[in-house]
Amino acid sequence: MSTIMTILAFLLAVAISGPLARALRVPLPLIQIALGYGIAEYTGESVALNPEVFFLLLLPPLLFLDGWRIPKDGLFRDKGMVIGLALGLVVFTVLGLGTFLHWMIPAMPWAVAFAAAAILSPTDPIAVSAIASRTPIPPRLMHVLEGESLLNDASGLVCMRFAVAAALTGSFSLAQAALNFVWVALAGLAVGAVVAWGVTRSLDLVQRRIGEDAGSSILIGLLTPFAAYLTAEAIDASGILAAVAAGISMALLESTRLLAGTRVQRRAFWDTVQFATNGVIFVLLGEQLPALVDGAIQVVGETGHASPWWLAVYVTAVVGALAGLRYAWVAASMRVSAWSARRRGLPHAATDRRVVVAMSLAGVRGAVTLAGILTLPLTLDDGSPFPARDLAIFLAAGVILASLLIASFALPRLLRGIPRGDSHASEAPARRTAAAAALRAIEDHGAVETPKHPDPELYAAIATHLAEDYRRRLGHGQPHEGEAGHPPHAHDIERELRLIGVAAERRALARLRRERTIDDTSYQKLIRELDLAELRWGG
Structure with missing residues (x-):
C-alpha cells in the first residue's frame, strides 16, 4: 500500500472509530487498535x-x-x-x-x-x-x-x-x-x-x-x-x-x-x-501488531523458550x-x-x-x-x-x-460509591460576580448614552430590559431571553448593550482567575459560553 493510501486508510479508521466506540460501548483506543489490526491483515x-x-x-x-x-x-x-x-x-x-x-x-x-x-x-x-x-x-x-x-x-x-x-x-x-x-x-x-x-x-x-x-x-x-x-x-x-x-x-x-x-x-x-x-497512534499500534508478534516470537527463542x-x-x-x-x-x-x-x-x-x-x-x-x-x-x-x-x-x-x-x-x-465531590464549587459564585459586573456596565453605559440617542425612550427601555435580565440571573441563576415588544431596528441597540455586558463578564472572570477564586475548568466553561454569546450577537 502506498504511503498516501496508508495515511488515508488510517484517517478513515480514526473517523469511524468514534461512532463504533459509542455503539459498542467499548473504550475508543481498543476500537482503534482493532481497526489498525484489520488494516494490517487486509494489506498483508x-x-x-x-x-x-x-x-x-x-x-x-x-x-x-x-x-x-x-x-x-x-x-x-x-x-x-x-x-x-x-x-x-x-x-x-x-x-x-x-x-x-x-x-x-x-x-x-x-x-x-x-x-x-x-x-x-x-x-x-x-x-x-x-x-x-x-x-x-x-x-x-x-x-x-x-x-x-x-x-x-x-x-x-x-x-x-x-x-x-x-x-x-x-x-x-x-x-x-x-x-x-x-x-x-x-x-x-x-x-x-x-x-x-x-x-x-x-x-x-x-x-x-x-x-x-x-x-x-x-x-x-x-x-x-x-x-x-x-x-x-x-x-x-x-x-x-x-x-x-x-x-x-x-x-x-x-x-x-x-x-x-x-x-x-x-x-x-x-x-x-x-x-x-x-x-x-492507536491505529498504528494495531497495524504494527502482526509484525511485532512475529519479531517478538523470534526473540523469545533467544531467551531459551520455544513456545510463543x-x-x-x-x-x-x-x-x-x-x-x-x-x-x-x-x-x-x-x-x-x-x-x-x-x-x-x-x-x-x-x-x-x-x-x-x-x-x-x-x-x-x-x-x-x-x-x-x-x-x-x-x-x-x-x-x-x-x-x-x-x-x-x-x-x-x-x-x-x-x-x-x-x-x-x-x-x-x-x-462505585466513592463520593465524587463538587468539581465546580466556584462556578455559581463566578456566574453571580460576572452578572453583577455586566449589570453595572450596562447601567453605567445606559446612563451616559441614553440622552445622546435619537430615540432615548427605546434605548432606555432596552437597557432596562437587559438590566432586569441580569438581575434575574443574580436572583435565580437562570438567564432569561425576552425580545418581544421592540421594533426591528432595536436589534442594533440590544446588540451593543449585550456585547458591553459580555465584555464586562469576561473582565470579571479574568480578574477572578488572577485572584485564583475560580477553578480553571469552570473558567474555561464560562468563557466558552461568553464566546458563543458574543458570536451570536455579532461580536
Missing part, C-alpha cells in the same frame, strides 16, 4: 517507520495540548502528589521494572531493559479519559492523574534517552547522567516558556497594530510546539519538556483581547488535532510488576501525606484502600508509551541490530492493551 504488510520522524510529528502537539488544557489550579494544589508520581514513581519504576525485566529475560541487556522500563512508566490521560467517559472518575483523582501524565511523559522519555545512549555507547556514568538530566530539564522548560512568551507577545503586537486573522493565529499555535521542541533539541535540551512548558505558558500568557471567533475555531481545531493524532505463549507470560508479568510498583508508591505517598498533616495539625482524610487500588489501575499506558518505544534505534553504533527491539515494542503494546482492558472492567467497580 506493515508500515515502515522512521522513529525520529514519527516522534517529531506526533508527540509535540499532544504534549503541548496536555500542558495547555490541564487545570492549573488542580496541578498547583496537588503539586506534592503530582511531582511524587511524575518524578519519584518514574525513577522507582525504571529501577524496579528494569531490574525485573533483565532478571526475567536475560537476553534483554540491562540498558535495553531500563529503556523499556522508562518508556513504560508514563501514564496516558487520553486513555484514562476514554474510560472515565463511561465511568466518571472523582475530579480530584482525575486532576492528579492528568498532572502526573503531563510531567511523567517528560521524565519517562528523558530517562529512556539516557538508557538508549548507554545501550548505543556501552557506557553509563551516573554523575554525568544527573548533570545532563538537570540541563535537559531546566533548559527544556526555559526554552518552552521563552518560545511561548515570544509567540504570544508577537501575536498580541500584530493584533493591536493590524487586527487579528483567525487562520494565521491558529496555524501559528499549531507550529508553536514544533518550534519549542526543535529549538530545545538543537541545544541538547529536552524537546519534550519544552513542548509541555510551551503549552502551560501559552495558557497563562494568552491575551484576553483574542477574538471570540478565534477561540471557538481554535478549540474545534485542536479537538480535531488531538482526536486525529491519538487515533492515528511465553509472550503472554511476559506481558502479564510486566503488567503485574507495574501495578505492584505503583500500588506500593501510592500507598506509601498517602501514608506520608497523612503523617505530615497530623504533625502540622492539619485535617486529613483516612486513606481509602479502594482509592489506592484505583490509582494503581488508572495508570493506563497509551499514546506516549507507544510513540516513545517506537523511537528505539534500529541499529547500534556499529551497525548491528538494536538488541531485543521487537520484544521491547511488543511488551509495550501488550501493556497498553492489558492496562486498557483491566482499567475498563476494574475501575467502574472500584469507584
